[in-house]
Amino acid sequence: MRYLLALNCGSSSVKATLFETPSLRSVQSIKASSVGTDKAELKVGDKTRSVKGESHQDIVADILDGLNVDRNDLQIVTHRIVHGAAHSKPVVVTAEHREALDDLDKLSAFAPLHNHHAVLCVRAVLEQLPKAKNVCCFDTLFHQSLSPATYTYAIPEWAQSSSSKKAVPLRRYGFHGLSYASILQSVAKHLGKKPEQTSLIVAHLGSGASMCAIRDGQSIDTSMGLTPLEGLIGGSRAGSIDPSLIFHLFDTPAEASEMTETKGIRLAKGELALNKESGLVGLCGSQEYGDIAEQAEKGSERHRLALDVFERPIVQHLGGYLLLLEGRPDALVFSGGIGEKSASLRKSISARLGFLGVKIDDKANDAASSSDDTVAPISTADSAFPVLRVLTDEETQCAQLALQTVDS
Numbered sequence: 411m412r413y414l415l416a417l418n419c420g421s422s423s424v425k426a427t428l429f430e431t432p433s434l435r436s437v438q439s440i441k442a443s444s445v446g447t448d449k450a451e452l453k454v455g456d457k458t459r460s461v462k463g464e465s466h467q468d469i470v471a472d473i474l475d476g477l478n479v480d481r482n483d484l485q486i487v488t489h490r491i492v493h494g495a496a497h498s499k500p501v502v503v504t505a506e507h508r509e510a511l512d513d514l515d516k517l518s519a520f521a522p523l524h525n526h527h528a529v530l531c532v533r534a535v536l537e538q539l540p541k542a543k544n545v546c547c548f549d550t551l552f553h554q555s556l557s558p559a560t561y562t563y564a565i566p567e568w569a570q571s572s573s574s575k576k577a578v579p580l581r582r583y584g585f586h587g588l589s590y591a592s593i594l595q596s597v598a599k600h601l602g603k604k605p606e607q608t609s610l611i612v613a614h615l616g617s618g619a620s621m622c623a624i625r626d627g628q629s630i631d632t633s634m635g636l637t638p639l640e641g642l643i644g645g646s647r648a649g650s651i652d653p654s655l656i657f658h659l660f661d662t663p664a665e666a667s668e669m670t671e672t673k674g675i676r677l678a679k680g681e682l683a684l685n686k687e688s689g690l691v692g693l694c695g696s697q698e699y700g701d702i703a704e705q706a707e708k709g710s711e712r713h714r715l716a717l718d719v720f721e722r723p724i725v726q727h728l729g730g731y732l733l734l735l736e737g738r739p740d741a742l743v744f745s746g747g748i749g750e751k752s753a754s755l756r757k758s759i760s761a762r763l764g765f766l767g768v769k770i771d772d773k774a775n776d777a778a779s780s781s782d783d784t785v786a787p788i789s790t791a792d793s794a795f796p797v798l799r800v801l802t803d804e805e806t807q808c809a810q811l812a813l814q815t816v817d818s
Contacts, residue, residue, distance in 0.1 A: 414486040416805040419531045421523040427805040470534035488812035493521035494548025495578040503544040516577040545812035552587030555628040584632035592807040600785040611731045616746035617645030623731035645697030648688035656680040699748045741796040767794030
């Protein structure tokens with residue numbers, strides 16, 4: 411038996427799923443949380459153990475040790491990489507050909523909380539499994555279909571020039587693409603349609619939040635931009651703001667551009683503040699949406715404001731995407747940790763579409779938050795279009811892409 415391992419590396423977590431090949435049947439899952447802190451844990455099956463102070467590289471070794479298969483049977487390891495710039499297909503890295511990693515690490519400047527750690531995981535696998543093929547799958551792949559009018563920023567011509575010394579052209583790339591691709595497949599199957607015939611509005615709402623308009627199976631607009639910071643508010647991300655605000659966060663404009671370091675990554679103080687100290691955390695001191703909703707229900711005005719501020723840009727993008735799809739999406743989809751679990755948020759957003767004939771089934775909506783079904787309808791049979799709660803599966807999507815890439 412041969413196996414494929416999918417690694418999904420976040421800023422402080424690593425999720426691993428082991429698949430048989432070529433069936434891609436999932437046979438084991440491992441998750442590491444709070445990586446690099448004194449609260450780091452590794453969950454293998456039903457057992458959780460402390461791995462205090464370990465780095466992302468050390469965690470990879472722990473994950474490989476926890477697998478129920480011989481390392482020699484691991485032929486492919488796929489990695490979710492947040493920023494892939496203009497790459498139109500996954501990149502294969504082997505022990506003999508690892509030069510692409512330096513370019514991917516340069517992109518860490520545009521995804522500072524993710525790319526560097528993901529590259530560290532790739533390098534760790536190269537050391538631990540020198541014979542395996544590493545397939546880097548990018549969140550930006552799904553958005554390569556964006557039109558120039560959509561991805562171009564109205565910035566000075568000299569900054570748009572291809573001769574710029576920046577690591578990538580300064581344009582909108584979009585993220586969460588692996589999630590959107592997974593959701594598209596699941597919803598198309600549920601609706602009995604081909605993916606290329608399916609048009610959706612998807613709200614991927616979690617600690618990282620974004621939205622995407624999908625027409626005939628292709629991304630035509632998305633809320634995130636050059637970096638994951640643009641667009642919706644996140645757990646600790648500010649989302650779209652007046653660009654001048656960053657210069658007024660500190661005592662002097664120069665302080666915003668001073669460099670600092672966090673978890674081995676160097677970035678400007680202003681960028682750190684907008685990525686890690688803003689969003690729901692900045693609004694009310696917490697990024698746990700369920701806890702925030704509970705406090706708001708108890709009458710906390712601060713927490714109620716946080717929920718309202720979080721919801722506002724979702725509604726704004728929803729309105730714009732309805733226009734792009736001429737008011738006729740095949741479905742409105744809620745996904746991501748918050749989108750999957752918060753019945754109140756789904757109901758609040760959907761209720762704003764009542765004038766179009768969208769109707770929510772309250773009982774189905776409440777049940778969807780705890781359902782294990784990949785696709786859970788939450789609208790009534792006579793709703794103008796379906797509203798769905800969909801569980802996303804980035805690891806399986808990466809596995810599919812990796813197998814296609816290696817076999818092609």
